[in-house]
Amino acid sequence: MAERDDTDDYRALLLAGTPLLDTRAPVEFARGAFPGAVNLPLMDDNERHLVGIRYKQAGQQAAIALGEELVADELKAQRLAAWQAFATAHPEGYLYCFRGGLRSQTVQRWLHEAGLEYPLVLGGYKAVRRYLVDELPHSLAAMRTVLVAGRTGSGKTRVIEALPDAVDLEGLAHHRGSTFGQLPEPQPSQIDFENAVGIALMRAQERGEHTLVLEDEGHLIGRCALPEALREVMTQAPLLVVEESVESRIAVVEEDYVIDLGRRYRERWGAEGTQLHQQYLLEGLDRIRKRLGGAAHVELRAEMEAAFTAQDRDNATSHHQGWIRHLLVKYYDPMYDYQLERRDGQIMARGSRQEITEQARTMLVAQ
Template sequence: METTNDFHSIVVHNTPLMDVRAPVEFEKGAFPGAVNLPLMTDEERHLVGICYKEKGSEEAVKLGHQLVQGEVRESRVRAWTKQLELHPDSLLYCFRGGLRSQISQGWIKEATGREIPRLEGGYKAFRNYLMEELAPERQTAVPVILGGCTGSGKTVLLNRYAWSVDLEGLARHRGSAFGKRIQPQPSTIDFENALAYALIRHRHQGHAHLLLEDEGQHIGRCYLPKPLYEHFLTGNLVVLDVPLEKRVENILGEYVVLSQEEHILQQGQESGMALWRGYIESSIDRARKRLGGDRHKRIKEAFLSACALQDTTGSSAGHSRWIRILLEEYYDPMYNYQLENTRRKVVFRGGWGEVQAYLDGFGK
């Protein structure tokens, strides 16, 4: 049966992947764009595993065939063939590229006459390849770090450039204590796999520089591998200066208006608003120790007042007040202190247009 270990090509060409592992394995970690079409369910895999421990490999294989036969087997094959109709260039894999993927290959060939390649070494080999690609010594582009106070619109500017990688986008998080999105964050393994994909493609495109947003090692519950994070810290800083009024407007638009719309779209008007308000309020409470008692009280009172005003008038404009306090009295002093004490070199600083013009020069 045909195999491939051309992992670089898979990443660069975004080759569709069929993951025939059990759902519980897939949930722990998979590859970008992979579809879980398991040979065995979690329960079937569990029973086969017990049999393997008690009676050995041969009996475990027999049990597997007993559990997945007849209509059960046909339903699995139909799922695979449907995926192949949609994506004829798909590859398949199991954990180590062994028995499960070989069985799947054989059944697909019987049903369609086609031989679908499987990943040599399976998930484990491909995962090892991606982790090696996250090593600092594999990075050829020079990091350029885009900094600026909270609400400056750094992510919007960053995504204008093909030589950038959006870490917050990969982590599905806005990067602050209030940055959680309605869509769950990926597992750390999925985040690492997606980051490796992004860096491999960036290098394949031949960019001399890598534009990143100024982030901590943790982005929500996702975190950058320490050696790679330390490599990113070697990059020079480009600081985006945006007036407070504009930053309040940006935060209001993204963290309030857009976030409320996302919650309502997924949960409905009443439940969505309740979920959003609960999240923001709990975020304020979690930051109480860092904010200090008086500041925490003022921010929370301003937030609750804005919610009451929105209930009465339908306007979200009142949320500007607590956002302003949070930026002016907490986030801005913290960022300015970090900037004053950083060992990194600030190579450019300016407004939106000036920074954009500076970054445009890297693409020439």
């Protein structure tokens, strides 16, 4: 493997999606990392805790000595083998720890002693994270932001997915953005989400885009909060409003929340997934009980349960269209109309999903 220099070119690393070997402890990695980074720690959580105590009690040299005592012999050989396998599989990669200090330098030294030269990221995770936070406002300032808005079920995400250069915030958050939008797969941590958003916007700017098309979102997508700099821009951004018939919107909700979500549950949990899917939708209905009103909640809950029973009988998802219609017309539409009236952003165009998709595509091509 040819020797390469350590780097502080964080932009190049992130734009290229460079493979990164994260040597921090698992608990640190879980709080936040970069897309595609692989956690192969020098010390596990308990070892790190013990070394931290020794550092506070007796200083750095004593902590280093304890670390080398804890990670020795067979354990050291196992971890070294994992680092060697990563470095061999990703010769273009880099390694890092939290600050680019002792842990990454130790891993780099042990790899060198084993005959592998592998560079590290100067400044470590902390410096790259700081770079991303600072870069986000610059990425936003370099592009005009336009939002795809519309009532629930109008297919806003489908517009985003049809545009090759749009940024799918819900996709990055692993959530569909509504009361019923949680997916079986877990959401990223807040920091992971912010990192992914920052990189996506930086890549959009690097491609030379002058217009950034996003789906109109609230402050939260599930439990992931939009970065404040992005949220501020979105509150003022012009809107492309998707307008579809109630029947079309019912079909979209049926496809997304009954058919597709049910499939995801079954793929993740097998036969148990059908019951878990039903339980999830019923719990979603329960969460908005107060806003629906007691009588409406009882009626809709019974209707949803009956729809699942009928679906089990004949495998037809159309049984769900009644409760979907009620939620759209009686619950979501009044809330959306109120919010749209209070928006500061200019409405640039209104139209069907196809028309708004073409409008957005024309804007991107013309830039």
